[in-house]
Amino acid sequence: MTDKLEPTFEGDFTFADAAPFALDSGATLSPVTLRYAWYGAMMPARDNVILICHALSGSARVGDWWPDLLGAGKPFDPARHCILGINVIGSCYGSTGPTSLNPATGLRYGGDFPVVSIRDMVRAQAVLLDHLGIARLHAVVGGSIGGMQALAWAVDFPERVPHAIAIGAAPLNAMGLALSHLQRQAIRGDPAWRGGHYAQGQQPVVGLALARAIATITYKSDRLFRERYGRRPNRAGEDPTRDHAHRFDVAGYLDHQGQVFVDRFDANSYLVLSRAQDTFELGRNPDEEAKILSRAKAKMTLIGIAHDWLFPPEEVRGLAERFQAARVAAEYAEIVTNHGHDGFLAHPELLAPLVIRALE
Amino acid sequence: MTDKLEPTFEGDFTFADAAPFALDSGATLSPVTLRYAWYGAMMPARDNVILICHALSGSARVGDWWPDLLGAGKPFDPARHCILGINVIGSCYGSTGPTSLNPATGLRYGGDFPVVSIRDMVRAQAVLLDHLGIARLHAVVGGSIGGMQALAWAVDFPERVPHAIAIGAAPLNAMGLALSHLQRQAIRGDPAWRGGHYAQGQQPVVGLALARAIATITYKSDRLFRERYGRRPNRAGEDPTRDHAHRFDVAGYLDHQGQVFVDRFDANSYLVLSRAQDTFELGRNPDEEAKILSRAKAKMTLIGIAHDWLFPPEEVRGLAERFQAARVAAEYAEIVTNHGHDGFLAHPELLAPLVIRALE
Structure with a gap:
């Protein structure tokens, strides 16, 4: 077990006070607060930031849930890069979510919190990057719902993403x-x-x-x-x-x-x-998907996990192949473990070399 | 859709009024009622009976849940055999179960109904066969929990079972x-x-x-x-x-x-x-299992179902191979369908030829 690194900075950013933030569901949120944390130092040019997107139960504190990948000499090394985590909209770890106060009622949103999409989460993160002066990330990385965010980043903000690593992520199939x-x-x-x-x-x-x-x-x-x-x-x-x-x-x-x-x-x-995970897709049909995938300009690395039956590796591979068919530089790699989906958390030693290679 | 056949006879048999029926769990039941039904006619020698064991939500009325396998010209033909169904102990379709009155309290058993094993169910069925004068079955057949009963019949009453067909049944693995x-x-x-x-x-x-x-x-x-x-x-x-x-x-x-x-x-x-299904096994370790399997004298037919992830076909095959290793005449066959476990109900046309062959 590795010691957990403390963030260099941890704070909140609030926006959409005046003009509400429009969600894909048709609902709006106002205001929106994002909890974020970073490890290491941002270069004056703000060009050394790796954004790490968390999964369902994660938080902005990347060091808390990916301790073996974050630290000196590890794939995410705060001495080389500024490692940024942003808690997603809808979570209960600091960003606006169902436990936040609904300004319309003065009570917690609770069951009134709207449906949020993965792409909503990413669009809100982009507002925070603007605020921080980060025009372009060095990379965006995530597993599971975090991997969905990495994919959404690559196609929705292609100019800002030169490297994207999505682990154990693809649109859910019917069993999922x-x-x-x-x-x-x-x-x-x-x-x-x-x-x-x-x-x-x-x-x-x-x-x-x-x-x-x-x-x-x-x-x-x-x-x-x-x-x-x-x-x-x-x-x-x-x-x-x-x-x-x-x-x-x-x-x-x-x-x-x-x-x-x-x-x-x-x-x-x-x-x-959970709903955001379910509704994630990159086009409602193959034609629309091909068009959307072709927007990516990143070096894409899609990593499947053996025996992952939530996001079967063959589906992750299939998505990588569809990126390639859309003329995007996409590579597929696989973690070989008996573990299943949680392999991206349980086997940092298998993931680390793939991440290092992808970031080169 | 085939019309459902009505049973030739349907009735109740009650025993263990005086001496309670001892269960593997250490508990006892007194009395025990079994609801049973048959289709066709019992020969005077009582040697033409095929016992069909039902799965979790089935009943003694085989024609209700396996209509495509039961009838004239079908694998279970009442003109040739007497097709017998017996509702298992613990069910709510006529046999003693949690909805029955507990003589000790005058109220329904409810949550006080004891843990029942598959082998308890089969031992009670054997008492009914004694009552009906059936010394030896022609065959015992079942899928899922019904298949577990067929397996238990073969090893616990080897002299009474010349043919046993167990479909999609094996001890549950940890995921199950x-x-x-x-x-x-x-x-x-x-x-x-x-x-x-x-x-x-x-x-x-x-x-x-x-x-x-x-x-x-x-x-x-x-x-x-x-x-x-x-x-x-x-x-x-x-x-x-x-x-x-x-x-x-x-x-x-x-x-x-x-x-x-x-x-x-x-x-x-x-x-x-559900608990009876979970606790079913044919020995707590490989040595004990080998000894128990070797007791069977039936021609055993174990049928796996492709894409069955509750009872994976490779585990059904493995059990067939362990029967063979114990010098029991066991064959393995497989239904090839995308359906999964329910294939034994959804694909009678795939199952029928395998059953006909097994009963030859």
């Missing part, structure tokens, strides 16, 4: 959409959810824990589960053949993942970010 | 156990579940519907979902990019599957049968 929906249903089905208008400290913990447990199986592979848990009874001495309340080991693990999550995440934020 | 657990958590997390002691007509419909929706993804394959639903919005004219309550098409399908299920199934029965 199904799994996301089940998670949201778990939250919405909990009576404590109250249509999203629960009081602070009274969120639907049962539904949110179940949602996280469902998500956890999508982040791991059946191979990993087989190796780690097999058919063993839960380590607490339970016997699933005798008592309905007793569990197998894998069930004890899932319950634990759910329980620890509810203390650190907001159920409505979960609904918003 | 995880998926089962999530379904049970959905039920147990619904406040209406009340520890299993809900009143009739007041079952936890939200939790049970979610459990069924989770189960539905395990019965289908990602390929099938991709072909059928893709990333299309729900057909009711919803737009998931605009409104949190709007869904993708696959989500509308899952919700529908959940909603129709709660009208026909009991949540506590679901917990009991």
Whole structure:
């Protein structure tokens, strides 16, 4: 375990006070606050910034969730680059989201927070870059929903992105959409959810824990589960053949993942970010997608993760090939692990050389 | 769609009034009622009976859930064989289960119904066969949990089983156990579940519907979902990019599957049968399993289903190979479909020739 680096700077930026920020859903937000953090120093020319986009449960504090990739001598080295993280709209880690006050009511947005797209998140990040005087990034990098942001950056702001690295990211297929929906249903089905208008400290913990447990199986592979848990009874001495309340080991693990999550995440934020993941695509049909992909000017690196059944590597590879067909310089690489989707967090040693190569 | 055949006979058999029926869990049941039904005529020698074991949501009325396999000129032809179905212990379709009255309290068992194993179910079925004078079956056949029963019949009553056909059945791996657990958590997390002691007509419909929706993804394959639903919005004219309550098409399908299920199934029965599925194995370790498998004297036919990720075909094949290694006449066959686990219900035309061949 690596020590977590503290940000060099961490702060908030608020905009859209006067003119509201328009979302793809047709709704607007006003104002919009973005929590951001950076590690290292920005060069006077502001040309040494690597933007790291976080996944569903991440934050602007990249060092907290990618500690093995950030630091001296690592792929994201604050001595060489300024490593910037921006909390996405909709999250509960400092940016405007369902736990923020809705100026229209004076209450928390809760269930009234609008549908937000990945491209909305990126467009808001671009406003922050303008504010910071960053005309052009050195690179944008992310995994999962963070990878979707990297892809959106490359096609929506091609002049600002010379390198984009998207790991375990592609438009979700129908099984992925199904799994996301089940998670949201778990939250919405909990009576404590109250249509999203629960009081602070009274969120639907049962539904949110179940949602996280469902998500956890999508982040791991059946191979990993087989190796780690097999058919063993839960380590607490339970016997699933005798008592309905007793569990197998894998069930004890899932319950634990759910329980620890509810203390650190907001159920409505979960609904918003999960929906943003689902609606992400780069065109509604192949023709439109080809046109949009062709806008990218970055050196694109798409990284698939073996045994990732949420974002199957062959779909990530397929997207890389469609970038190539659109005459974009795109490369495909793969992390070979039994882990599944979470491999981008669990196997920094496999990811690091690919990132270093992509940034060259 | 084939017309559903009506049973020739349908009735109840009650035993264990005096001496309680001992379960593998250590608990007992007294009395035990089994609902059963047959199609066709039993020969005086009682040697023409094919026992068809049902899956989680099935019943003794085989014609209701396997209409394309049962009938004149079909693999299970009542003119040639007597086709017998027996509702399993724990179900809510006529046999003793959580909705039955607990003689100890005068109330429904509800959450007090004990853990039941697949082998308990089969041992109770054997008592009914004794009662009916059936010393030896012609064959025992089943898919999913029904396949587990066919396997248990072959090893626990080898003298009574000359042919056994088990489709899409093997001990669940860790991912399967995880998926089962999530379904049970959905039920147990619904406040209406009340520890299993809900009143009739007041079952936890939200939790049970979610459990069924989770189960539905395990019965289908990602390929099938991709072909059928893709990333299309729900057909009711919803737009998931605009409104949190709007869904993708696959989500509308899952919700529908959940909603129709709660009208026909009991949540506590679901917990009991899901648990029976999870705890099924034929030995706690390879040595014990080899010993148990070697007891079978049947011609065993194990049928895997392509793209079944609940009971992966390679695991069904592995079990067939372990039968062979234990010097049991076991064959492996595979249904090639994109459907996934439900293929044994959705593709009778693929299954029929395999069944006919196995029964020769």
